[in-house]
Amino acid sequence: MSETFTKAMARNIFYGGAVFFFLLFLGLTFDTMQTLPKRDHRENITDSVVRGKHIWETRDCIGCHTLLGEGAYFAPELGNVYTRRGGPFIKAWIAAQPTGAPGRRQMPQFNLTDQELDDMVAFLKWTSEVNTNKWPPNIEG
Amino acid sequence: MQFQSQAVAKPYFIAAIGLFVGQILFGLIMGYQYVVGDFLFPAIPFNVARMVHTNLLIVWLLFGFMGAAYYMIPEETETELFSPKLALLMFWIFLVAGALTIVGYLMVPYATLASMTGNDILPTMGREFLEQPLITKVGIVIVALAFLFNISMTVLKGRKTSISLVMLLGLWGLAVFFLFSFYNPSNLVLDKYFWWWTVHLWVEGVWELILGAMLAFVLIKVTGVDREVIEKWLYIIIAMTLITGIIGTGHHYFWIGTPEYWQWFGSVFSALEPIPFFMMTVFAFNMVNRRRREHPNKAATLWALGTGVMAFLGAGVWGFLHTLAPVNFFTHGTQVTAAHGHMAFYGAYVMVNLAMISYAMPMLRGRTANSGPAQTMEMWSFWLMTVSIVFITLFLTAAGILQVWLQRMGSTPLGFMAAQDQIMIFYWLREITGFVFLLGLVLYIWSFFCKKGEAQTAA
Ligand code: HEM
Ligand code: HEM
Ligand SMILES: [Fe+2]
Numbered sequence: 201m202s203e204t205f206t207k208a209m210a211r212n213i214f215y216g217g218a219v220f221f222f223l224l225f226l227g228l229t230f231d232t233m234q235t236l237p238k239r240d241h242r243e244n245i246t247d248s249v250v251r252g253k254h255i256w257e258t259r260d261c262i263g264c265h266t267l268l269g270e271g272a273y274f275a276p277e278l279g280n281v282y283t284r285r286g287g288p289f290i291k292a293w294i295a296a297q298p299t300g301a302p303g304r305r306q307m308p309q310f311n312l313t314d315q316e317l318d319d320m321v322a323f324l325k326w327t328s329e330v331n332t333n334k335w336p337p338n339i340e341g
Numbered sequence: 342m343q344f345q346s347q348a349v350a351k352p353y354f355i356a357a358i359g360l361f362v363g364q365i366l367f368g369l370i371m372g373y374q375y376v377v378g379d380f381l382f383p384a385i386p387f388n389v390a391r392m393v394h395t396n397l398l399i400v401w402l403l404f405g406f407m408g409a410a411y412y413m414i415p416e417e418t419e420t421e422l423f424s425p426k427l428a429l430l431m432f433w434i435f436l437v438a439g440a441l442t443i444v445g446y447l448m449v450p451y452a453t454l455a456s457m458t459g460n461d462i463l464p465t466m467g468r469e470f471l472e473q474p475l476i477t478k479v480g481i482v483i484v485a486l487a488f489l490f491n492i493s494m495t496v497l498k499g500r501k502t503s504i505s506l507v508m509l510l511g512l513w514g515l516a517v518f519f520l521f522s523f524y525n526p527s528n529l530v531l532d533k534y535f536w537w538w539t540v541h542l543w544v545e546g547v548w549e550l551i552l553g554a555m556l557a558f559v560l561i562k563v564t565g566v567d568r569e570v571i572e573k574w575l576y577i578i579i580a581m582t583l584i585t586g587i588i589g590t591g592h593h594y595f596w597i598g599t600p601e602y603w604q605w606f607g608s609v610f611s612a613l614e615p616i617p618f619f620m621m622t623v624f625a626f627n628m629v630n631r632r633r634r635e636h637p638n639k640a641a642t643l644w645a646l647g648t649g650v651m652a653f654l655g656a657g658v659w660g661f662l663h664t665l666a667p668v669n670f671f672t673h674g675t676q677v678t679a680a681h682g683h684m685a686f687y688g689a690y691v692m693v694n695l696a697m698i699s700y701a702m703p704m705l706r707g708r709t710a711n712s713g714p715a716q717t718m719e720m721w722s723f724w725l726m727t728v729s730i731v732f733i734t735l736f737l738t739a740a741g742i743l744q745v746w747l748q749r750m751g752s753t754p755l756g757f758m759a760a761q762d763q764i765m766i767f768y769w770l771r772e773i774t775g776f777v778f779l780l781g782l783v784l785y786i787w788s789f790f791c792k793k794g795e796a797q798t799a800a
Contacts, residue, residue, distance in 0.1 A: 210576035213580045218584075221583060221588055236531070239600065253527055257468065257525075261388075263389070267529075308386050335673065336596075
């Protein structure tokens with residue numbers, strides 16, 4: 201790099217750039233927070249949805265599945281599973297695990313109560329209604 | 342070794358490598374579960390193996406960063422560490438807390454672990470990479486604060502070089518952004534939004550400062566190039582990192598409920614994120630070409646050059662591949678993501694740690710460089726691990742492209758599991774290559790015990 205471009209100039213670009221773009225990021229975040237209620241439909245987050253998310257987390261579902269495309273890639277996307285399969289199927293599926301089919305990927309048995317299964321479905325239903333800019337590309341997730 | 346207190350870096354490096362081995366073993370378990378689905382079920386379900394794999398990765402990289410700081414900072418600031426005792430105490434606390442956490446994952450059902458460790462008071466668990474129990478997270482914060490206090494006090498009383506300031510900034514940033522792991526609102530969209538403030542702003546933000554500082558330190562040592570030149574490069578690289586990488590967070594805000602404009606901000610800024618990685622490559626090669634001394638540690642130089650190249654390939658090229666919103670629409674959450682994750686983490690953060698260890702460990706053992714045969718063995722391990730990660734990445738990329746094609750395109754898309762069956766061959770190839778990686782790692786460790794040849798002492 202040329203001699204006229206000094207270390208002090210490089211340092212100032214670093215500090216100036218970091219501060220400027222972090223403030224811009226905060227500004228965009230502020231704007232996002234204003235628009236989110238219309239997109240995430242938080243008015244529909246019932247107690248059941250809240251409990252469902254807690255069950256989702258304490259069973260580490262994200263360790264095998266993706267949810268809105270984030271998580272692990274070992275098992276199907278669940279952000280739209282409510283649309284793909286519907287509530288009764290989801291409950292029956294979770295209750296029936298593991299399949300025990302030899303050589304096939306297995307999902308654990310979590311021993312959820314009927315109430316807990318309903319909460320799980322409520323959470324997945326709410327998630328499927330988030331405005332995701334039309335992701336995933338099709339129903340298979 | 343110029344200062345006595347640098348010696349505390351040694352246990353950190355040893356623990357880092359030990360945990361690295363554990364990480365790879367669990368990677369191999371998962372890789373096998375990908376092809377033989379019921380392997381080790383229900384003893385170790387996939388999600389448990391996964392949290393062990395990724396958490397060991399993060400923890401050993403943190404051990405590496407801390408060891409690096411304890412080694413670099415006294416030499417940079419030209420003063421003894423503020424408190425070597427505190428550094429050793431924190432080492433043991435971190436190691437025991439980490440080990441207990443892993444044992445907890447493996448021995449106790451996750452839901453039980455959660456209720457045992459206070460997750461009902463403040464739920465933070467069950468989110469990717471942040472699976473640690475609340476008490477472990479609090480422990481990490483305590484260890485990080487004690488560590489930062491120790492390092493900051495050292496810098497305050499000594500010479501303030503740019504390298505030490507950048508390292509310090511990166512480490513403080515690491516701690517600050519980890520605090521977002523305690524924020525877990527019941528609104529999933531908000532949860533995801535701020536989850537990325539830890540995850541993205543780590544690997545594509547503050548960790549790159551640590552990466553840059555570590556690379557600059559090793560390059561000064563092995564090339565003898567003027568500090569002014571190296572530090573100017575360092576500032577420009579990290580300036581580009583933050584200018585592109587902060588708004589680049591937007592590449593994770595395409596499909597999680599956040600507004601559409603993030604598709605523009607995220608695509609444009611993250612498309613520029615390869616620039617600092619490219620500069621790192623140019624930087625490393627440039628400095629080695631302009632070297633003013635022939636340092637006997639050839640292996641360390643190789644790791645430093647490798648870091649530049651592989652970080653650019655993994656983060657820069659493989660990141661760019663899927664970062665534009667119209668592409669990411671199809672590749673989001675597929676094996677393409679996993680491919681990128683592997684090469685980026687390896688190329689940037691694994692390799693820079695191994696470069697530092699390669700340079701510092703001989704010094705910590707009272708020599709300038711290891712013997713010729715030991716270095717040859719280490720270079721073999723470099724090539725085995727690096728080439729296998731390249732192939733793992735290629736196989737996963739092929740799997741990912743086919744997955745997208747079969748499952749997300751066309752008029753009769755396959756379901757997830759049916760598509761997985763079609764691409765099984767690539768998972769087999771990945772697993773086989775994983776064993777080559779393990780071989781490289783074993784050779785790496787072996788090179789520390791190689792008795793052949795004379796180690797080089799005074800430079
Ligand atoms: C060499 C043997 C390895 C094997 C067989 C292996 C296998 C795997 C598997 C199967 C997954 C889970 C993918 C999924 O969620 O479906 C995974 C995740 C991951 N591994 Fe490895 N791994 C290996 C080495 C490594 C290394 C060396 C690194 C770091 C440099 C690494 C970093 C990661 C990361 C960051 C993830 C999470 C990826 C993501 O969320 O996209 N792995 N690994
Ligand atoms: C050393 C630096 C980097 C590391 C360690 C890294 C690692 C990762 C990991 C582990 C993930 C998966 C996260 C998850 O599990 O959800 C990921 C996702 C992603 N990374 Fe990186 N990355 C780095 C740099 C970059 C850069 C420079 C770019 C862009 C040029 C990029 C683009 C992306 C994108 C677009 C995704 C989301 C993939 C998806 O939609 O599924 N990354 N990265
Ligand atoms: Fe990112």
